[in-house]
Amino acid sequence: MFHVKPSDNASPNNDFGMDTPLARELADLSTRRKALKTIEVQFSGETRVFTVSNQKGGVGKTTTAVNLASALADLGAKVLVIDLDPQGNASTALGVKHSADTKSIYDVLINDLPFSEIVQDSPESENLRCAPSTIHLAGAEIELVSQVAREFRLRRALEEFLRDDPVDFVIIDCPPSLGLLTINAFTAASEVLIPIQCEYYALEGLSQLLGSIQMIQKHLNPELHLSTILLTMYDARTRLAQQVAEEVRTHFPQQVLNAVIPRSVRVSEAPSFGQTVISYDGTSAGAVAYREAAVEIAQRKESAAQNKGA
Ligand SMILES: Nc1ncnc2c1ncn2[C@@H]1O[C@H](COP(=O)(O)OP(=O)(O)O)[C@@H](O)[C@H]1O
Numbered sequence: 230m231f232h233v234k235p236s237d238n239a240s241p242n243n244d245f246g247m248d249t250p251l252a253r254e255l256a257d258l259s260t261r262r263k264a265l266k267t268i269e270v271q272f273s274g275e276t277r278v279f280t281v282s283n284q285k286g287g288v289g290k291t292t293t294a295v296n297l298a299s300a301l302a303d304l305g306a307k308v309l310v311i312d313l314d315p316q317g318n319a320s321t322a323l324g325v326k327h328s329a330d331t332k333s334i335y336d337v338l339i340n341d342l343p344f345s346e347i348v349q350d351s352p353e354s355e356n357l358r359c360a361p362s363t364i365h366l367a368g369a370e371i372e373l374v375s376q377v378a379r380e381f382r383l384r385r386a387l388e389e390f391l392r393d394d395p396v397d398f399v400i401i402d403c404p405p406s407l408g409l410l411t412i413n414a415f416t417a418a419s420e421v422l423i424p425i426q427c428e429y430y431a432l433e434g435l436s437q438l439l440g441s442i443q444m445i446q447k448h449l450n451p452e453l454h455l456s457t458i459l460l461t462m463y464d465a466r467t468r469l470a471q472q473v474a475e476e477v478r479t480h481f482p483q484q485v486l487n488a489v490i491p492r493s494v495r496v497s498e499a500p501s502f503g504q505t506v507i508s509y510d511g512t513s514a515g516a517v518a519y520r521e522a523a524v525e526i527a528q529r530k531e532s533a534a535q536n537k538g539a
């Protein structure tokens with residue numbers, strides 16, 4: 230048996246753990262939490278439409294889409310998430326129904342149903358809604374080919390919805406391919422957000438994605454631009470993660486957010502509870518990082534608007 234005298238732990242001279250990396254990390258996290266509490270963000274009423282894209286799977290697109298959406302909603306923004314991936318992971322994380330018989334984004338794209346008939350409230354926040362995806366969307370890639378204005382179906386439907394029911398942010402979660410679904414996202418959005426995983430081959434395929442964005446700009450949507458890059462799944466202990474982050478910052482100094490999302494178990498387990506990490510464990514390192522990213526995104530536009538006015 231071990232006996233620990235209570236006084237050992239209570240001793241003011243006991244500096245156990247005070248100067249370990251973990252203790253420093255926790256102290257840092259609590260400072261960042263406090264800083265976040267003091268921040269107030271104003272929203273201009275202008276709708277910003279983001280598409281979260283990267284043709285690689287498993288890089289954190291969906292995780293970023295839902296967590297940023299929830300963090301922005303928490304800041305007071307009205308947010309609509311459009312789940313454009315047949316896997317429906319964003320719908321799951323936002324706790325909205327998306328079984329095969331649910332009216333979904335598929336019906337908007339293929340059956341001309343208005344957004345207002347498919348949008349659901351997310352239990353995450355009263356400011357957050359989601360246009361769910363269902364398994365039917367897997368066939369939409371083919372079915373869209375024969376549709377009139379096949380590249381603009383999402384844009385048209387979204388514009389109609391926003392006229393009656395404006396929001397501050399629309400965040401579109403894309404599938405990991407550059408097919409017609411992603412093209413619909415690119416014509417509906419003006420800002421592209423690319424999550425980059427701080428691991429091997431992070432930049433592989435990026436030039437192809439940038440090329441696609443340029444093509445869309447030239448032929449379908451002149452407003453589209455890469456506005457934001459978010460480094461995700463960062464593991465500060467590895468030299469590799471630091472190198473990837475440095476390399477991305479060198480290439481894209483304007484676009485990369487200061488906030489970096491750490492690799493965190495809390496982030497990856499939240500969806501299995503039908504939640505984002507913001508509601509699942511809002512004070513965890515992953516949630517704090519997504520909140521910081523949301524503040525930066527909101528403030529960047531604020532300062533851009535101020536510069537324009539000046
Ligand atoms: N910051 C993170 N820490 C730990 N796991 C993460 C993190 N971000 C994403 N993941 C996990 O990585 C996997 C892929 O993420 P996901 O967002 O689904 O990628 P994508 O939408 O690009 O395919 C998921 O299992 C997710 O839970």
Ligand SMILES: [Mg+2]
Nearest residue numbers: 290291314318
């Ligand atoms: Mg996904």
